[in-house]
Amino acid sequence: MSTAAIQSKSFYEEKKGLKSWIFSTDHKRIGLLYFYSLGSFFLVGVILGLLMRLELISPGETIMKAKTYNQVFTLHGVIMIFLFLIPSVPAVFGNIFLPIMIGTDDVAFPKINLLSWWLYVLGGLFALSTLVVGDGPADTGWTFYAPYSVKTGTNVSLAVFAAFILGFSSILTGLNFIVTIHRLRHPKMGWFKMPLFPWALYATAWIQVLATPIIGITLLMIIAERVFGLGLFDPSLGGDPILYQHLFWIYSHPAVYIMVLPAMGLISEMIPTFAKRPIFGYKAIAYSSMAIAFIGYFVWGHHMFTSGMSGPARVIFSILTFLVAVPSAIKTFNWVATLYKGSILIKTPLLFSMAFIFQFLIGGLTGLVIGALATDVHLHDTYFVVGHFHYVMFGGTGFAMFGAMHYWYGKIWGKMYNEKMAQISFGFIFVGFNFLYFPMLILGLMGMPRRYYDYLPEFTTLNVISTVGSWVMVLGIIMMLTNLIRSKKRGEKAPKDPWGGTTLEWQTSSPPSLHNFDTEPIVPEEGPYFHKV
Amino acid sequence: MFTNASNFVDGVDLSFAIILGASVFFLVAITAIMIWFVIKYNRKKHPKPGIVKENHKLEIIWTVIPTILVLVMFYYGWMGYKPMREFPKDSIHIKAIAQMWSWNFEYENGKVSDTLVVPIDKAVTLDLISRDVLHSLYIPAFRIKEDVIPGIDNKMWFIGQELGDYNILCAEYCGDRHSYMMSKVYVVQETEYSTWLNDKSSNDHPGLQVLKKNACTSCHSLDGSKIIGPSFKGVWGITETVITEGVERQITVDKEYIRSSIYDPNADVTKGYNPGLMITTYKDLITEDEVKDIIEYLKTLK
Numbered sequence: 001m002s003t004a005a006i007q008s009k010s011f012y013e014e015k016k017g018l019k020s021w022i023f024s025t026d027h028k029r030i031g032l033l034y035f036y037s038l039g040s041f042f043l044v045g046v047i048l049g050l051l052m053r054l055e056l057i058s059p060g061e062t063i064m065k066a067k068t069y070n071q072v073f074t075l076h077g078v079i080m081i082f083l084f085l086i087p088s089v090p091a092v093f094g095n096i097f098l099p100i101m102i103g104t105d106d107v108a109f110p111k112i113n114l115l116s117w118w119l120y121v122l123g124g125l126f127a128l129s130t131l132v133v134g135d136g137p138a139d140t141g142w143t144f145y146a147p148y149s150v151k152t153g154t155n156v157s158l159a160v161f162a163a164f165i166l167g168f169s170s171i172l173t174g175l176n177f178i179v180t181i182h183r184l185r186h187p188k189m190g191w192f193k194m195p196l197f198p199w200a201l202y203a204t205a206w207i208q209v210l211a212t213p214i215i216g217i218t219l220l221m222i223i224a225e226r227v228f229g230l231g232l233f234d235p236s237l238g239g240d241p242i243l244y245q246h247l248f249w250i251y252s253h254p255a256v257y258i259m260v261l262p263a264m265g266l267i268s269e270m271i272p273t274f275a276k277r278p279i280f281g282y283k284a285i286a287y288s289s290m291a292i293a294f295i296g297y298f299v300w301g302h303h304m305f306t307s308g309m310s311g312p313a314r315v316i317f318s319i320l321t322f323l324v325a326v327p328s329a330i331k332t333f334n335w336v337a338t339l340y341k342g343s344i345l346i347k348t349p350l351l352f353s354m355a356f357i358f359q360f361l362i363g364g365l366t367g368l369v370i371g372a373l374a375t376d377v378h379l380h381d382t383y384f385v386v387g388h389f390h391y392v393m394f395g396g397t398g399f400a401m402f403g404a405m406h407y408w409y410g411k412i413w414g415k416m417y418n419e420k421m422a423q424i425s426f427g428f429i430f431v432g433f434n435f436l437y438f439p440m441l442i443l444g445l446m447g448m449p450r451r452y453y454d455y456l457p458e459f460t461t462l463n464v465i466s467t468v469g470s471w472v473m474v475l476g477i478i479m480m481l482t483n484l485i486r487s488k489k490r491g492e493k494a495p496k497d498p499w500g501g502t503t504l505e506w507q508t509s510s511p512p513s514l515h516n517f518d519t520e521p522i523v524p525e526e527g528p529y530f531h532k533v
Numbered sequence: 534m535f536t537n538a539s540n541f542v543d544g545v546d547l548s549f550a551i552i553l554g555a556s557v558f559f560l561v562a563i564t565a566i567m568i569w570f571v572i573k574y575n576r577k578k579h580p581k582p583g584i585v586k587e588n589h590k591l592e593i594i595w596t597v598i599p600t601i602l603v604l605v606m607f608y609y610g611w612m613g614y615k616p617m618r619e620f621p622k623d624s625i626h627i628k629a630i631a632q633m634w635s636w637n638f639e640y641e642n643g644k645v646s647d648t649l650v651v652p653i654d655k656a657v658t659l660d661l662i663s664r665d666v667l668h669s670l671y672i673p674a675f676r677i678k679e680d681v682i683p684g685i686d687n688k689m690w691f692i693g694q695e696l697g698d699y700n701i702l703c704a705e706y707c708g709d710r711h712s713y714m715m716s717k718v719y720v721v722q723e724t725e726y727s728t729w730l731n732d733k734s735s736n737d738h739p740g741l742q743v744l745k746k747n748a749c750t751s752c753h754s755l756d757g758s759k760i761i762g763p764s765f766k767g768v769w770g771i772t773e774t775v776i777t778e779g780v781e782r783q784i785t786v787d788k789e790y791i792r793s794s795i796y797d798p799n800a801d802v803t804k805g806y807n808p809g810l811m812i813t814t815y816k817d818l819i820t821e822d823e824v825k826d827i828i829e830y831l832k833t834l835k
């Protein structure tokens with residue numbers, strides 16, 4: 001706490017102008033580039049989601065034709081999965097905070113880091129170009145299941161190619177983080193002195209590097225089949241549609257963990273700070289990240305319980321699916337135990353973390369319902385599944401990101417947000433979210449299949465509730481963003497460590513200088529979450 | 534829910550009860566504890582955090598207990614599901630033919646129907662056949678679902694245990710009219726079933742029968758409205774624009790044109806419609822005689 005120390009310039013002030021950003025190799029600037037580009041795609045995805053909900057407010061045609069609806073849900077899925085959730089936490093918060101939290105000045109390969117952002121932008125442009133060229137966006141669902149994806153006249157090849165490019169961006173980020181964590185950790189920071197967010201990023205990075213190439217080659221196969229008529233997946237050309245599903249889910253199930261593990265890492269940061277307690281079960285949480293990453297590779301078949309896989313295969317995939325739930329349960333218990341005997345400060349990031357735990361529990365427990373064979377046969381491809389993954393992806397990852405935006409707001413932008421407004425917006429988002437997605441679980445139990453443009457009259461009430469929920473939630477999101485944008489101008493200046501956090505990012509100025517630390521950071525010997533009281 | 538419509542309902546609903554029950558319990562318990570801690574240890578009331586040591590015993594307990602619990606859930610899920618894969622030796626075999634966007638059921642005696650009629654308390658095996666893309670045959674009331682995949686012989690079976698009619702839905706996304714790909718299963722008395730099965734007389738024009746059997750009517754309406762393809766009403770004899778290998782030309786809808794529209798749909802694409810939606814060729818499905826029937830029927834649709 002040197003009062004008159006030479007306050008060096010923040011990383012914002014080093015250089016100015018557009019070029020100094022889009023060609024910057026500073027991990028913080030790249031993280032922010034990701035933040036703004038991801039955020040824009042997220043908003044596009046939200047608008048598409050709103051349109052879908054509006055269409056479904058009553059049976060029959062409401063605002064669009066069936067084909068348009070099918071294109072809208074496909075684009076919504078492609079944007080939310082490939083352009084938002086997969087990069088999300090690592091690309092934004094990982095980039096900004098990983099080097100700082102492990103006490104170094106940048107990632108291992110800053111130029112490759114910039115390249116992955118450029119690839120991301122390129123992939124995004126390809127995805128958006130499907131809107132304006134040819135026969136419009138793909139109408140296959142984000143899963144691109146063959147043979148429909150081979151037959152339809154819409155822009156599948158372009159959309160698939162976009163996902164292919166985005167895969168490279170993801171691989172490069174993963175690679176960069178693995179090397180950074182191995183090679184650039186502060187010399188005094190052993191593996192078990194490392195905070196849990198870097199741990200989560202580390203586990204995730206391995207999935208990114210090992211699983212993504214599989215989807216890359218699979219997507220190329222779809223293009224080859226469409227363009228050259230190779231018979232790979234379409235039986236009328238001699239191909240095998242089940243092969244496509246295997247290849248697709250071998251990546252896309254682990255990808256679920258790419259989307260959610262880093263978010264769990266965020267929760268493991270926020271809870272100890274606001275509870276003023278070291279995290280309970282530090283090692284258990286670190287190991288369970290690795291366990292999830294590992295077992296997560298072997299459960300993909302649970303997406304195919306009704307596709308005609310052999311009986312024993314279905315049984316094995318089911319049992320493994322149940323086992324992968326255990327490490328997530330362990331984390332949840334440890335988070336709650338961290339609150340025990342704490343000295344808890346209720347601020348917006350904690351509220352989002354608590355909502356995360358509640359919603360992630362619903363997401364995880366509904367996952368058990370569809371992991372079991374008998375119940376999955378009934379629920380597969382129904383709205384229950386839609387509800388389930390929105391609880392995990394949005395109720396989990398989305399909420400963790402919203403929480404982190406408040407938690408690190410001061411650190412990133414140098415000002416404090418307005419707490420009262422933030423809590424009110426949180427209330428709207430939380431209530432809206434649950435009204436939006438909980439009815440879907442019931443609709444699924446009642447037997448309403450997903451990807452339905454139109455539905456039987458008995459499903460109307462729940463669909464109306466869900467649509468109204470979407471309005472409440474979006475209102476909350478608008479309030480939250482308004483608050484964050486206004487606070488950038490009007491907020492009070494952020495201190496170094498507004499919450500009493502213990503990890504290294506709180507030792508540097510808010511916002512940090514170009515090289516992150518003006519004086520050598522001190523790695524606490526007692527571990528990353530030691531609170532002096 | 535809560536019926537006994539098929540022989541699987543009991544097993545499936547038991548696993549639902551166990552898994553959902555345990556889930557609700559854990560959800561409520563963990564959430565309540567979390568909120569209780571946050572209130573009790575609020576900084577205002579509890580300004581200094583207490584010392585809590587790491588507790589290995591606790592970690593082991595909450596690893597082992599969930600593991601056992603999920604294995605129990607797995608077990609009930611498996612048991613409820615096992616009978617679905619144990620096919621009975623003698624059962625009524627019916628082909629369930631899926632095609633964008635309709636279901637057809639073909640009985641052993643050659644009868645074809647767009648609804649499924651089955652006798653009560655008899656095992657029925659459905660052989661699942663798709664003529665184009667993926668579909669999934671889903672009967673919510675029976676708790677059964679199995680994908681219908683072109684080129685792969687999937688099957689499913691069930692025993693209807695309560696008289697009545699139940700929805701058949703398509704659960705795998707299959708294009709524009711996915712949500713309209715519906716049918717019904719009627720569970721009827723044995724005697725009613727056999728009368729129905731052996732009654733092959735139909736008041737329909739033979740051409741219309743061919744159209745229905747091949748699900749043409751799910752894309753081509755008979756009343757002038759546009760579904761996916763042009764309506765058949767009044768189509769005979771009109772002059773229209775088609776696109777042949779990228780070039781527009783005028784044709785008259787005559788015998789030869791209709792024949793080629795069925796055997797080689799993508800050769801001439803009607804302007805304003807998408808190519809590639811009809812099956813590549815109906816050569817193996819529709820005979821020349823049936824094509825003649827269709828043409829005769831279209832002539833009547835003024």
Ligand SMILES: [Cu+2]
Pocket residue numbers: 252253256299300302303
């Ligand atoms: Cu999965």
Ligand SMILES: [Cu+2]
Pocket residue numbers: 631633634667668669703704705706707711714
């Ligand atoms: Cu279908």
